Amino acid sequence: MSSLCWVFGYGSLMWDPGFHVVESATARLEGFARSFCLRSTRYRGTTESPGLVLGLDEDPQAHCTGIALRFPETERDQVLAYLRQRELVTHAYREAVLPVTLSDGRRVEALTYVMRRDHAQYAGGLPPREQAQIISDAHGQNGPNADYLFNTTRHLAQIGLPDAMLDALSEDVRRLIEERNRSSGDQS
16 A cells, blocks of 8 residues: 555545545546445444444445545555544444546546445445434434535535435435424424
8 A cells, every 4th residue: 555645535535534635536436335324323323323324335236426535645644544543433344445437537546445244333225214214313423413414415416426315315304304393393
């Protein structure tokens, strides 16, 4: 990994990388799908009430479009330490160096964090209604789980990469939150 200076972001890394980015480009990763497949017991949920966050779930028929972020080679050690602390908290992801295709046609090797299906926090295949219920209710040290979803969908739209699945999920979560707010308002 001596010359590795690219990271593939598909969720919060796109809008909150936490490190100095010297170049970014839309990128496509083959063989993985972005999905709410990781139970969050820290950042967007708790051990008692886990939230859901995005993971890259291996799927040979799929691809994920995200952002490749290049950091300065002189900051590699600091960036890698930061990313490992952030992404490998519970070891639900595995670190992988995978080829991504940038929007200008370049192919680069990028550090990527992919879901471990054998991990206890893996939650792949949940029906959309169940995902929406979990996301609308969960809250962790980084705030409401719904904010994570809304920030991600908003950022994807802003950079021209709307995701129909996430957009539909956002609508369901907003509806559930509005219903809960109306219901709690009726009880006061």
